[in-house]
Amino acid sequence: MKLLLTSGGVTNGSIRTGLENLLGKTISESSALCIPTAQYGHPWCTPKTMWNFVSGQEATHMTGLGWSSVGLLELLALPTMNKSRWLPWLDATDVLLVDGGDAVYLRHWLHASGLWEELLNFPDLVWVGVSAGSMVLTPRIGREFVTSGSKGLEASVEDPSAPADQTLGLVNFSLFPHLNHPDMPTNTLDAAQKWFQQIDNDAYALDDQSAVSVVNGERTVISEGTCIQLG
Numbered sequence: 001m002k003l004l005l006t007s008g009g010v011t012n013g014s015i016r017t018g019l020e021n022l023l024g025k026t027i028s029e030s031s032a033l034c035i036p037t038a039q040y041g042h043p044w045c046t047p048k049t050m051w052n053f054v055s056g057q058e059a060t061h062m063t064g065l066g067w068s069s070v071g072l073l074e075l076l077a078l079p080t081m082n083k084s085r086w087l088p089w090l091d092a093t094d095v096l097l098v099d100g101g102d103a104v105y106l107r108h109w110l111h112a113s114g115l116w117e118e119l120l121n122f123p124d125l126v127w128v129g130v131s132a133g134s135m136v137l138t139p140r141i142g143r144e145f146v147t148s149g150s151k152g153l154e155a156s157v158e159d160p161s162a163p164a165d166q167t168l169g170l171v172n173f174s175l176f177p178h179l180n181h182p183d184m185p186t187n188t189l190d191a192a193q194k195w196f197q198q199i200d201n202d203a204y205a206l207d208d209q210s211a212v213s214v215v216n217g218e219r220t221v222i223s224e225g226t227c228i229q230l231g
Contacts, residue, residue, distance in 0.1 A: 099132075
């Protein structure tokens with residue numbers, strides 16, 4: 001897969017250009033599937049926030065970007081279906097729009113749904129993550145980002161003894177999102193540096209105007225705001 005790991009979504013022209021470079025065509029020529037599942041695991045999220053993401057009626061910077069089509073891919077439903085039913089949906093789409101919420105909860109359902117084991121068979125598919133939708137692909141998220149919504153799901157499917165904050169590890173760096181966000185006063189650079197002390201790999205602190213693009217293991221920082229490599 002090609003990855004666009006954001007804090008707040010496709011919030012500016014530079015990130016939008018980065019996304020279209022990954023797609024190899026314009027957004028208006030591309031089809032998307034959105035995944036709201038991580039929201040179910042986070043205590044801040046509500047039915048209204050889920051609907052706002054799916055419908056694009058708010059400035060979510062994801063489903064409302066002007067895609068040729070947008071569909072819903074709900075991970076909680078996939079285990080009830082034969083894979084032969086939903087794998088063609090992946091074949092027919094260009095990008096997965098993966099919303100934020102609880103990254104541990106999302107990790108659990110990516111495995112439990114069967115989606116994760118199939119995704120690497122789609123090398124041209126673009127993954128666009130927001131917050132937890134990006135963090136889930138990193139090795140660890142830090143204890144600060146493990147919420148009460150993922151209680152009981154902390155153990156990794158592959159390694160039950162793994163740290164509670166372990167995620168999928170598709171990339172070799174971690175993310176501290178929403179740096180200096182006005183609604184998250186604790187998300188300061190000082191807090192990010194303290195968070196980094198428990199992370200035993202590379203990491204970035206990034207605001208909602210920033211993203212990291214990853215293609216074939218090569219990282220590119222895209223920012224009209226602040227993105228700081230920690231360490």
